[in-house]
Amino acid sequence: MTETAPAMRDHWWWRPGWRAGRSFYTWHVTFDNQPAAHQLAADYAPTIEGVPTLDPIPPRWLHLTMQGIGFTDTVDRADVAAIAHAAQQRCAALAPFTVTLGPARLDPEALKLPVQPAEPIIALRGTVRAAIADVWGPDRVPEDADSFRPHVSLAYSNAAGPAEPIAERLAAQPPQRACVRRHPETPTRSPLPRAGNTAPNPDSVPERGSRPAADPVSVPERGQRWPARRRWWCWRRHTWSTG
Numbered sequence: 001m002t003e004t005a006p007a008m009r010d011h012w013w014w015r016p017g018w019r020a021g022r023s024f025y026t027w028h029v030t031f032d033n034q035p036a037a038h039q040l041a042a043d044y045a046p047t048i049e050g051v052p053t054l055d056p057i058p059p060r061w062l063h064l065t066m067q068g069i070g071f072t073d074t075v076d077r078a079d080v081a082a083i084a085h086a087a088q089q090r091c092a093a094l095a096p097f098t099v100t101l102g103p104a105r106l107d108p109e110a111l112k113l114p115v116q117p118a119e120p121i122i123a124l125r126g127t128v129r130a131a132i133a134d135v136w137g138p139d140r141v142p143e144d145a146d147s148f149r150p151h152v153s154l155a156y157s158n159a160a161g162p163a164e165p166i167a168e169r170l171a172a173q174p175p176q177r178a179c180v181r182r183h184p185e186t187p188t189r190s191p192l193p194r195a196g197n198t199a200p201n202p203d204s205v206p207e208r209g210s211r212p213a214a215d216p217v218s219v220p221e222r223g224q225r226w227p228a229r230r231r232w233w234c235w236r237r238h239t240w241s242t243g
Contacts, residue, residue, distance in 0.1 A: 008053065008163050011109040011156035017071060025069035025080055027087075027128050029121065031062045031180065037101060037152070038062070040113070040178035044104050044154050047111065047169045054111065054155040054166065064115065064152050066125045068142050069132065079135055087131035094127065097182055101152055103175030106167055112151040120182075121150040 018024075031037040038059040048056045069075055069083060097120035101113040115121055125148055132141045 006163060007108065007161070008157045008166070009108050009160045010158055011055075012158060023072040025072060025075060027066045027068075027125075029064040029066060029124070029182070031059075031152075034062075034180050036178040037180050040101055040176055041154055043176045044111070044173070047104070047166075047173055048155045051155075051166060051169070053157055053159045053161055055158050056155045057153055062152055064121065064150055066121070066148075066150075067128045067132070070142060082135045083132050086134040087128050090127045090131050091124070094124065098179055099182070100177050100179050102177040104154060104170060106163055106170055107151075108163075109157050110153040111155045111166070111170070112153045115150040115152065118150050122148060125150075 041057075041059045041062060045056070048054050069080060099120060100116050104111055104113055106112075126145075129141050129145065
């Protein structure tokens with residue numbers, strides 16, 4: 001049976017604290033050099049193609065959102081650097097793990113791939129949260145520790161409406177899965193982005209507020225920029241800007 005949402009809603013609503021041009025630091029698992037994950041996204045492309053209320057995420061932008069730090073205008077850049085360094089040290093001790101993505105499920109705001117088993121990703125997030133606590137203390141770690149449900153989105157809903165048409169397309173396609181193995185290697189951190197820099201970057205990944213372009217080599221419509229990373233864990237900066 002296909003698990004589905006009762007109705008769809010717009011993913012691009014303005015979340016509390018966001019405004020045009022404001023940026024946010026957060027951590028993601030990325031899928032560079034993971035052909036199985038990219039192929040899985042391609043396998044589900046027929047479900048998404050031709051649906052005007054779904055904004056597909058190009059395979060090069062696949063990501064798993066883990067843990068936020070805060071808005072760039074409220075977080076001291078020295079703190080961000082210290083948190084990233086602490087995470088680098090802690091994550092270097094993590095063992096490799098394998099997880100399975102899929103099959104796809106329909107959420108009110110997205111078509112997404114659940115991640116199983118969830119425990120390695122939850123443990124990774126816990127490691128990042130511990131790094132934040134190293135710098136800020138346990139009482140200042142943002143976001144809830146227990147409500148995290150790891151997933152990788154394939155497309156975002158851009159309008160409210162019934163879920164049934166999309167659910168029917170999803171049910172007509174055989175369930176697909178992909179195994180992904182992650183290895184910590186030696187995590188590194190790229191330089192912090194300059195405050196207020198929202199220049200488009202073709203290697204950026206859209207989420208929170210910027211509708212992605214359909215062409216994988218084009219930039220997000222609303223000018224969102226995330227610094228590119230080339231490791232299996234990373235922190236990124238979200239930016240909302242008007243287009």
